[in-house]
Amino acid sequence: MPLTSFNKLNEEREANGEARFANPRNAAAGTLRTLDPQVVASRKLDIFVYQLFADGRIPFSKQSEVLAYLGRAGLKVNRNWRHCASILDVIDYCKHWEQKRDSLSYEIDGVVVKVDSIDLQQDMGTTSKFPRWSVAYKFPARQATTQVRNILVQVGRTGALTPVADLEPIRLAGTTISRATLHNEDEIQRLGLKIGDYVLIEKGGDVIPKIVKVIESRRPPQARDFVMPNRCPACSGEVYRPAGEAVWRCSNVACPAKIKESLLHFSSRRAMKIEGLGEALVEQLVDRGLVKDPADLYRLKLEDLLSLERMGPKSASNLLKQIEESKTNELSRVIFGLGIRHVGERTAQILAQHYKSMANLAQASKEELEEVFEIGPVVAESIYRFFSQKENRLVIEKLDQAKVNLEMKVGGRKSARLHGKQFVLTGKLSGMTREEAIQLIESQGGRVTASVSKKTDFVLAGEEAGSKLDRARELGISILDENAFREMLDAS
Ligand SMILES: [Zn+2]
The missing domain is CATH 1.10.150.20 (5' to 3' exonuclease, C-terminal subdomain)
Incomplete structure (x- = not known):
């Protein structure tokens, strides 16, 4: 995603109370994941193509020929590549782009070095994750110096109080930076950071940078120590620091900051997937007392939503529909x-x-x-x-x-036979992995526990089974070898 589109997108999201994307890569991936052509079109994504397959094969003998052909065919090809005759050439070229990276309209964090000959590429093959004929030369993280104007404290979903540095805004790697996370009180002590200090910040792949060190020689006379508040900044509730933990937490169960964060988590994409529920909305719902816990979402009515700022009838009924649909989630x-x-x-x-x-x-x-x-x-x-x-x-x-689904859907008659049966696994299986065995048992309604007890129905014993097998014999529990286990699954 080009930097101008990325920055504009983040500004819009902030204005709408939505979370900022951490970096252009996340923004591009997040955009494609919406699967909504209108949203995707509005985000101004761009593409460079670099590989061509015909019937699963690359129809050229060199990577450089592929690029030249794609360009002639009218596809958008990045022209910033070079055929290097030696490793010294490669090093020169990487250094060249390390200097010139800011002249590009998009963000790069390194240069990819590839073997040109496709035959050689195939000879070299891949590891379990990466091709051996292509490596990324990563540029060092970029650093800058700025001043810490203040240290603010945010309250998270678990009530954790997180200090955040409010920085004098500074341009670094194409974005303006005004915040850096400090994680916890210990981190501030480790850095020896005072409010007013000049600090060296570093930006890796993400927009939120970190503070590398304090520049003590530039410490202003009015610099002052940060004191962790002894009351929650969101609700004035008491804070406590559990033994052995580095984090202070708000103890108030009804803390609005906690409620807001837990609602955002509840409705997030990987949880209940109620995507219309952004930060600005959650803020209003909690501040107006309409929602005190995730279950209250299911009591919301159209008129509740219409009373909120920036909420039209269309988005209100869309949101209600999403909330309703989330009831059938797994x-x-x-x-x-x-x-x-x-x-x-x-x-x-x-x-x-x-x-x-x-x-x-x-x-x-x-x-x-x-x-x-x-x-x-x-x-x-x-x-x-x-x-x-x-x-x-x-x-x-x-x-x-509210009729939210709180049960596992157990489907089909196959599940009946192992339903409620407890299994213990011991020893090495030869025809399947432990995980596969567990999945098979669970998919047919059974359970797997760690140790043998009177409640155990079956022990599945592989090679070199140990004390669990002895214990099973002692208790007179049915013991299955792998074949018997398979027969049992087939029969059920
Ligand atoms: Zn609180």
Whole structure:
């Protein structure tokens, strides 16, 4: 994405209360992901083509011939390339662009060096991830010096208080920079940063830069220490710093800053995917007391939305439609959307597979949670604590009343046979990976736990099975080898 379009897009998004894109690459990828031709057309994306395939093959013997041909064919080809005869030529060319990078209308972070001969490319092949015949020479991150005007404190979804440096605006790598994250209090101490200090900032691939160091020789006499507020800047609630953590948190469950962040998380693309719900809207909904938790979204009426600023009838009914449609989302999305600490998308999927319903998950004891394959004690503790809080139980109840799907859809008769059966895996399987075995069991309604107990129905034992197998024998639990397991799956 050209820098002018990128900067304009970010300004518009900020004005609409939407999150800024971190860099042009994210903006381009995010644009294509909307799958909406009108949005894509409005974003002014551009393209350079550099490869041609015909029937899955490159119909030329050299990369340079491909580029020349594509240009002759009238396609847009980047003219900034050169055929280099030696590695010294390559180094010269990289250095040339390191100097000239700002003269381009788009952002680059390096130069790609490719082997010209297509035959040689094929001989060299690829690693599991990257071609061996193409490497990126990355330019060093760019740095600049500016002054820290102030240190502000933001409150996140988990109530974490994050200090952010408010910088004297400065141009760096094509964008104006006025903020830098400081992560936490310890980071400020590590840097030895005072408000008013001059600092060296560095910008890698992202728009949000980091502070590399304080330039102490330029410290102004009026520079002052930053003091972490002892009250939440959003709600004046008490703040606390859990033992062993670097982060201060707001303790108020009804903190509006927390509510706003948790609504944005709940409606995000990877959770409930209510895309019409941007920052500006969330801000108004919470400030006017219309929404106090994610479940309140399902109680919103058309007239509530129409009373908000910058909300026309069309976008209001669109938003209501999205909210309504989100009710049928998979269980794992709801679990992820709740924003339980340490529960990411993958863990949410594991929990959904294992417990099959929100009600089962909410009743699980800490010990049961720890038994779930891939769930460790910290995560188990966090989940257990989440569901033991009255406020959170109420949210689940309200979601249920609103008819939000809180169950795993178990489809087909195949699922019946393993339904509710508990498996333990031990030893090395030869015909499938452990993950595949777990998936097979879960897809047919079974569960996999970490250790053998009286509740275990089957132990699937591979090569070199150890103490779990002994324990299973002791308890008289059915033991399956891989063949018996496969027969069981086929029969069910
Ligand atoms: Zn607060």
